Structure formats: structure tokens, C-alpha cells
Amino acid sequence: MRFFLLIVAVLASQNSLAQHSQYRGFAAVMKELSVRLAKPGQVIDLYEYVPAEGLETLLGTWYTFGSEHEFRNGSPNSVNVLIWYVTLNDLSAVFGNSCASPKLDFNPEFLGVLNKICDWPKDKAAVEDVMLAYWFSIMGYNAPESEYIQWRDFFLKSSYRTKTAKETVTAMTLAMTMNPYFLLNR
Amino acid sequence: MIRREFLKMGIAGAGTLALRPMDFAFGAPGADPHFFFMIVLNGAADSSYMFDSRPLSMTKAGKIQNYWSKPNEEPSVWQGANGQSCLASSLIKPLAPYKNKFSVINGVFMTPTFDGHLQNMNFLFSGGPFGGESFIPHLNLAETGATPDSLDGLNVGGAIEASLNNHSSVVPLNPESVSFFSAKLKKTKPPAGGTELMDFIRGRIGALSVGSGRFSRGAALMSSGINDAPGLHEQLTRLKDPKTVLALVTDCFRNGIARSAVFTLPEAFDVHAADAAKGQPELFKSAITQIAEIFKGLNDTPFNATKSMLDVTTVMVATEMGRSLRVNGLPIDETGTNHNQYCNSFLLGGKGIRGGLVVGASDMADEKAVVSKVHTALDPIGEKLLGRPFDFASMSVRPDLPETFKIQDYLTVGSVVNTLYASFNVPASRLRTLGRELPVAPVLRGLLA
Numbered sequence: 110m111r112f113f114l115l116i117v118a119v120l121a122s123q124n125s126l127a128q129h130s131q132y133r134g135f136a137a138v139m140k141e142l143s144v145r146l147a148k149p150g151q152v153i154d155l156y157e158y159v160p161a162e163g164l165e166t167l168l169g170t171w172y173t174f175g176s177e178h179e180f181r182n183g184s185p186n187s188v189n190v191l192i193w194y195v196t197l198n199d200l201s202a203v204f205g206n207s208c209a210s211p212k213l214d215f216n217p218e219f220l221g222v223l224n225k226i227c228d229w230p231k232d233k234a235a236v237e238d239v240m241l242a243y244w245f246s247i248m249g250y251n252a253p254e255s256e257y258i259q260w261r262d263f264f265l266k267s268s269y270r271t272k273t274a275k276e277t278v279t280a281m282t283l284a285m286t287m288n289p290y291f292l293l294n295r
Numbered sequence: 296m297i298r299r300e301f302l303k304m305g306i307a308g309a310g311t312l313a314l315r316p317m318d319f320a321f322g323a324p325g326a327d328p329h330f331f332f333m334i335v336l337n338g339a340a341d342s343s344y345m346f347d348s349r350p351l352s353m354t355k356a357g358k359i360q361n362y363w364s365k366p367n368e369e370p371s372v373w374q375g376a377n378g379q380s381c382l383a384s385s386l387i388k389p390l391a392p393y394k395n396k397f398s399v400i401n402g403v404f405m406t407p408t409f410d411g412h413l414q415n416m417n418f419l420f421s422g423g424p425f426g427g428e429s430f431i432p433h434l435n436l437a438e439t440g441a442t443p444d445s446l447d448g449l450n451v452g453g454a455i456e457a458s459l460n461n462h463s464s465v466v467p468l469n470p471e472s473v474s475f476f477s478a479k480l481k482k483t484k485p486p487a488g489g490t491e492l493m494d495f496i497r498g499r500i501g502a503l504s505v506g507s508g509r510f511s512r513g514a515a516l517m518s519s520g521i522n523d524a525p526g527l528h529e530q531l532t533r534l535k536d537p538k539t540v541l542a543l544v545t546d547c548f549r550n551g552i553a554r555s556a557v558f559t560l561p562e563a564f565d566v567h568a569a570d571a572a573k574g575q576p577e578l579f580k581s582a583i584t585q586i587a588e589i590f591k592g593l594n595d596t597p598f599n600a601t602k603s604m605l606d607v608t609t610v611m612v613a614t615e616m617g618r619s620l621r622v623n624g625l626p627i628d629e630t631g632t633n634h635n636q637y638c639n640s641f642l643l644g645g646k647g648i649r650g651g652l653v654v655g656a657s658d659m660a661d662e663k664a665v666v667s668k669v670h671t672a673l674d675p676i677g678e679k680l681l682g683r684p685f686d687f688a689s690m691s692v693r694p695d696l697p698e699t700f701k702i703q704d705y706l707t708v709g710s711v712v713n714t715l716y717a718s719f720n721v722p723a724s725r726l727r728t729l730g731r732e733l734p735v736a737p738v739l740r741g742l743l744a
Contacts, residue, residue, distance in 0.1 A: 128460045130513030160483075161475030167467060172454070181454065184463030185513060187445055187527045190520030194486045195479060256499070263495045280492045287496045289503045289514040 130293040131183025132169030135159075138292070145246060151214040158199040164192050185293075197286040205279030222246050226281070229274040235265060247282065252290035260284055328598065328607040329441065329646055329719060330548040331434050331555040334586055336614040337453060338565035339412060341632060342640035343620075344579045346373055346399040347657055347680075348382040356662035357627045358677075359620040363576045373399065375653030377741070379691065386579045389587035396590060396605065397612075397644025398652035398742055402682030402692070404707045405616045407673075407700075410634040412565070415615040416457040419708055422727040426458025430712050431465055435554035439720045445527045448555035449547055451540045455557055463516055465557065470543045477534045485528035486521055497521055527552065541592040545604050560585060564614065567622070572631040586612055586642075593645070605645050609718055611711075612642035619678045620659075637673060638680040641711050647718030649744050655706040656683045656692045667696035682706055690741035702729045709736025717743060 133141075135155065143152040159165045169183040182189065203212045208227035211220060226243045228234035244257050263284070264270065269277045285291060343349055344363050348370035354361040363384045364370070370382040373394075381401055390397075406418040414424035421427040432447035433439075448465035455462070488494050497518070504515035530550045537543040544556040562582050566572040593605035617639045618632040625631075638657045644650050657680040658666055670681045684693035685706040697704055709727035716726060717738045726735045 128509070128512060129463075129516060130510045160479035161472040163469065163472045164476060182467060185516035185520045186464045186466055187520040187523035188466045188468070190517055191480075191486070191524045191527060191531075192476070194521070194524065195483050198483065259499060259502075267491050267495070269491070284492065284496055284499075287500070289500055289510070289517055293510060293513045293517070295510050 129184065130289075130295060131180065132185065132189070132292055133294050134169030134171070134180065134183065135165040136170065138168075141249070142247070145249060146213075146215055146219045148214045148216045153200075153213060155196065155200065158196045158203075160192060160195045167192055168196075183294075193292060194287065197283055201279045201282035201286065204282040205275040205277075208274045208278055219246050223278075226278055227274045229277045230271050234274070235270065237261075240264070243281065244285065247285050248288070248291055251295075252288060256288065256290055260288075327441070328548075328602075330553075330604075330608040331431070331448075331715070331719070332544065332589065332593070332608050332610045332645070333431070333555065333557045334589065334610070334612045335452070335455070335557060335559040336562070336564055336582055336612070337456065337559050338563045338614075339415070339616045339618055339634055340564035340579075340582070340614040341566070341575060341618040342401065342614075342638075342657075343618075344384050344575055345387050345583070345640065346381050346383050346642075346653075347401045347617075347638075347640050348384045349620075349659075350382070350661050353659075353662045354627060357621075358659070358662050360572060360627055360630050360632060362573045363579070373653065375399070376651040377653065377690065379653040379656070381653050381656065384579075386576060386583055389583050390590070393587065393590040393594070393644070395651040396594065397610065397642045397650050398648060398654060400641040400643060400654045400706070400711060400739075400742075401638075402655040402657040402680075402685070402706055403639040403641060403711060404682050404702065404705045405636040405639050407636065407702065410616070410636045412615055412634070413456065413458070415634075415636055416455075417459075419613060419615050420455070420457045420459055422709060422712070426460070428461045429457070429459040429465070430715070431555050431557065432461045433716065433721050433725055434719045435464075436721070438722050441554075441720075442551075444551050444554040445523055445530060446547075446553040448557055449544060449553045450557050450559075451544060452557065452559035453561060455559060465555070466553075468543065468547075470537045470539055473531070473534060473543055474536045474538075477531050477536070480528050480532050483528075485525035487525040541589065541596075545593070545596050545598075548604065548608065549598060558589070564618075566618070567631045567633060569625070569629045569631050590644075608645045609643070609647055609715065610645040611715065614639065617680065620680065621678055623676050623678050633678070635679040638682050639708065641708075643711065643714070643742065647744050648714075649742055652742065654690060654739060654742060655685055657681065658683050665696065668698040669696075669700045672700065687737040687739070690739065702733065706739075707736050710739055713737070714739040714742050 139155040147153050167182050167189045170181055172179045172181045206212050222242045225239045226234055240261050264281060269280055349359050351369055353359050363386055370384050372380050373383040374380045381399060405415045406424045409424045417426040418424050420429040435443045435447045437443055446464050446466055450465055450467040486493055488497055500514055500518045500521055504511055504518040530552045533550050534546050537546050547553045560582050562578045566575055593608055594603055596604040598604050598607045617635040619635050621630045622633060659680055682705045684695055684697055684704040686693050709729055713726045713736050729736050
């Protein structure tokens with residue numbers, strides 16, 4: 110009987126919690142960006158862009174009590190969407206500004222990709238291999254190809270096609286990092 | 296800075312709010328502003344240290360531990376305006392000035408089947424021992440007739456230790472971070488539609504939210520969040536650098552940012568060991584001081600030209616369950632206490648609630664009290680109080696001693712929450728039942744103002 114109750118309790122508890130994907134969390138996003146974009150041993154310090162100290166804990170964080178580990182504040186809401194937006198908006202602007210000269214400790218591979226996309230709006234930047242390389246550098250394999258196509262077509266067909274590299278790279282980065290495939294667990 | 300200091304500063308801050316012209320810009324004529332402030336005592340607080348004390352003779356008879364009273368200091372009678380009373384420890388003195396602002400609800404059954412913290416905290420918030428939908432967001436639904444605030448609630452204290460699936464819009468915030476956030480937002484454009492880029496970003500989030508899978512539901516929450524974000528952005532930039540928890544809460548209430556606030560106090564009331572139990576007077580002293588400061592702060596802070604924050608805010612003080620009288624087999628002056636899901640206490644006051652009442656009671660009023668067969672069946676060794684049978688029509692305790700357990704005979708947390716629901720006009724379809732195939736937990740009509 111006790112075993113039955115335990116099973117019921119576990120199932121009910123899981124059912125109550127597993128209703129929607131949660132954020133991957135601030136630390137996971139920072140680590141992923143660092144691994145993909147920064148020089149080995151360096152980090153893309155997202156803390157610099159969070160609007161206030163402590164707010165990063167609202168973007169999904171692990172809580173540890175003794176041997177228990179629990180992921181908290183991972184459900185999207187208007188406050189944390191706003192915090193992500195402010196944080197990633199500022200980070201994206203740094204990427205756009207890096208077209209003039211790198212503002213972060215980017216690794217050589219990413220610098221090569223960034224240099225090519227920063228030729229925007231020239232035709233040689235608005236081609237598949239350059240755009241796909243920029244997409245993969247930041248998004249990795251988090252999103253399906255269909256999402257890349259949406260992103261690519263937007264920048265090829267909107268007014269960004271003729272805007273400066275600084276504006277466009279900033280917008281490209283924000284559009285990627287605010288995508289649910291980038292921020293949420295699947 | 297510790298939370299207590301925030302609250303203290305809140306009292307000072309509350310005074311300055313009175314001079315602000317913006318105070319009078321809200322609470323438009325015709326609107327019926329209503330907010331909810333919940334104070335949680337985490338760990339199962341022993342109500343005998345507040346409004347359900349026992350005479351010293353019961354301690355002398357070895358029935359109940361008592362580390363709060365001085366030698367020969369009997370608890371005092373807390374007389375309700377409804378003719379009912381309870382015994383109160385001297386620790387509650389800071390709350391005495393607000394006696395008419397809240398009512399005491401004693402003898403409340405939590406979940407009869409489980410005595411764990413999580414199960415009873417779940418039961419308090421959701422009505423189920425395994426969690427589910429919390430009542431907090433229900434107070435902010437459009438179906439109440441009020442325009443929903445941007446957030447269902449603020450969590451301004453410790454984490455809410457419960458398994459709740461609708462708290463995505465009950466957001467942990469503190470005054471310091473909100474001040475910086477507000478300042479930063481003033482320099483950042485809101486993520487509103489109307490530009491090519493934001494329309495694309497919002498469009499992708501919206502497109503990915505179509506579907507019933509977990510990812511789609513997460514994207515739907517992001518979509519809802521980004522749709523609400525521009526309004527919240529504007530509201531947060533209006534905040535005037537709240538320095539305290541209380542100022543943050545009242546500013547958020549006044550600006551339509553949040554309907555509710557949950558403040559879990561830092562004190563830990565789970566005192567199984569004797570040494571921990573002996574620390575209860577200090578724990579309660581600290582907690583009661585904070586509760587009194589919140590009542591004072593809400594009472595002294597204007598909402599608009601004619602109403603105080605307390606006039607527009609319902610306040611609940613709650614803990615997940617009660618505690619046993621003692622640990623069986625240990626000397627009465629060297630014992631801790633265990634969990635007791637059969638008897639809990641609440642304070643409920645502010646808007647929509649009649650203050651100054653005492654509702655319900657626990658059994659074993661003294662060492663000579665005769666208990667029911669129900670009590671003997673649920674608690675054979677006599678170390679737990681039970682709620683006494685309750686007559687909902689007359690709002691009074693019944694004198695009988697039931698022989699068989701029927702939850703309908705007792706005052707339950709379902710009735711407490713349903714009373715809150717009634718005060719917020721939450722539709723009857725959401726009222727909690729007493730269990731499967733059992734009726735709705737009766738609303739405590741006599742508590743409604």
C-alpha cells in the first residue's frame with residue numbers, strides 16, 4: 110500500500126511540474142556562448158549586461174539545499190522576458206559594434222565568421238555560407254533548419270538588407286538569442 | 296541588509312509615500328482595487344506560541360511543551376467580537392494594536408492523510424497534497440471581474456516550497472534589484488511591436504507557441520511574456536526607487552504591476568529537536584514583529600486620497616500545518632515537536648474580511664479535556680491537537696464529540712481559501728471541495744465584510 114502511494118505521489122508530482130519547457134538558465138546560456146564564441150579559457154561575461162545584480166537568478170537558476178538540486182525561476186513570464194531582452198539587447202549591440210573592432214575576447218574561428226558577416230550589406234555577406242556560419246556560431250544545433258530559414262529570409266528581404274553591418278549584426282544576434290530555441294530547453 | 300531591516304525601513308518609507316501626488320492618480324472612481332498579501336511561516340509554526348495557547352496546568356501535567364512563558368505567566372484570553380475566544384501567548388503583543396484588523400482562525404484541518412511539509416504546503420496553495428494550481432493566480436483572473444494586473448504576484452521573501460504549475464507569473468523580486476532594473480529600463484526601449492525587428496522576434500516566438508507540446512507551451516509563456524513586457528516596462532519605470540519590501544509591494548500594487556505578494560519569512564519553524572524548540576520564543580518574536588510591521592505599514596500607507604493600503608489589501612498569515620504538543624516519551628521540558636496536519640491556525644484580515652473575530656478552535660483545551668473517538672483514532676498517543684467540529688451556519692464550534700471521522704464536520708483550509716476566493720469574487724466553479732465526491736468546502740460567510 111505504501112509503495113502504491115509512493116508511486117502515485119511521484120507520478121502526481123511529476124505531472125504537476127512538467128507542464129512546459131523552462132529556460133535553460135542564465136549559467137547555461139553564458140557557458141554555451143562562451144564555449145562557442147570566446148577564446149579558450151575566456152568567458153562571454155553575461156553578468157555585465159544583466160540590468161541589476163541578482164536579476165540573473167530570475168532567468169532560470171539551480172538551487173541547492175543539501176543533496177537536493179532544483180531548477181527555479183525557469184518559467185517564462187513578462188519580468189524575465191524583459192530581463193532577457195535588456196540583457197541580450199545590450200550583448201547584441203556589442204556584437205554589432207565589434208564589426209569596427211572586436212569588443213570581446215572572441216576566438217579566432219568566430220572572429221573569422223564575424224568579419225565575413227560584417228561585410229553586410231555587400232552581396233558577399235548576404236550569401237548562404239556566411240549567414241549559416243553566423244547562425245551556427247551562436248545558435249549551434251539548438252534550432253531546426255526551418256528556424257534558420259525564417260531568420261535568413263527576414264534579413265534578406267527586410268529593410269535590414271540595406272542597413273549597415275553594425276545595425277544588422279546587432280539585429281541578427283538579438284533575433285537569434287531571443288528565439289525560444291536558444292533560450293528554452295526542448 | 297536583512298529582510299527585517301527592509302521592513303523597518305518600509306515604515307519610514309511609507310510616510311514619504313503619503314506626500315507623493317502619484318498616490319492619488321490611481322484607484323480610479325468605480326474601480327474596486329483589491330490586493331492580497333500573504334505572509335508564510337515556513338516549517339510548520341506552532342500556533343500555541345501565537346493564538347492557540349494552553350494553560351500552564353497542561354504543561355505541568357506533561358501534556359504540552361511551553362518555552363515562551365515566564366514562570367507562572369498564563370496565556371491571556373484573546374476575546375473575539377463574535378463572543379468566541381482563544382488563549383494567546385504574550386508574544387503576540389505587537390499585534391494587539393491591530394486586533395480589529397484581522398481575525399484568528401483556529402482548529403483548521405490541512406490534508407488529513409499526509410504530515411510532510413511539501414504535501415501540506417501543496418495543500419495550502421493548491422488544495423492537493425501533490426501540488427497543482429495555486430490559488431494565488433486565481434485572484435488575478437479576468438473572471439473575477441477585475442482587470443488582471445501584469446503579474447499574478449510578487450515573491451518578496453524566501454522561495455515558496457511547493458509544487459505549483461501556475462506560478463510562472465509569481466515573480467521573485469527584491470527592492471535593490473528592482474531599483475536598478477527600473478533605472479536601466481528608463482534607458483532602454485520596450486520590446487514593443489511596430490518595428491520590423493521586434494515584429495519578427497515576436498512573430499517567431501508566437502509561431503513556435505502553436506501546439507500542445509512542452510516546448511510550445513514554454514514558447515507560449517514567452518509569447519505572453521513579451522506581449523505583456525512593454526506594459527510592464529512602462530509600469531516598472533514608474534517605480535520610485537523602492538527601498539524596502541513593503542515599499543516595493545505597495546508600489547507594485549498601486550501601479551497595477553501585481554495583484555498579490557507572498558512573503559515567506561526567513562525564520563525556520565520546524566523544531567523537532569528540543570534545542571530548536573527552545574528557540575521558538577525568539578523565532579516568533581522576530582516573525583510577529585515583522586507581521587506587526589506589515590500591518591502598520593499597510594495601515595499607514597495611503598493607497599489614494601481616501602484609502603490606506605490595508606483598506607485595499609487582504610492579508611493572510613499562514614503556515615503549512617501545526618505542530619504536535621510534544622514528542623512522546625521525552626520530558627516535557629526537554630522535548631521538541633513534530634508535525635500536526637490535523638490542526639492549523641491562520642490570521643486573515645484587511646479588505647473584505649471582518650476583523651476582530653475568533654473562528655474555530657482546537658480540542659484538548661486543558662489537561663482534563665475529554666477527546667472524541669475520532670481524535671483517539673487519528674492520534675492514539677494524544678500528542679496532537681485536532682480541530683473541533685464546526686457549525687458553518689452559526690460560525691461556531693460544535694460541542695459534540697464525533698465517533699467517526701467525516702471531514703465535513705471540520706473547518707478546513709479549503710474553507711479558508713474559499714473565503715478568500717469569495718472576497719475576490721473568484722467564480723464558484725473554482726471553489727475547493729473537501730475531497731473527491733465531496734461537497735465544496737463552505738465559505739466562512741461570517742468572516743466576509
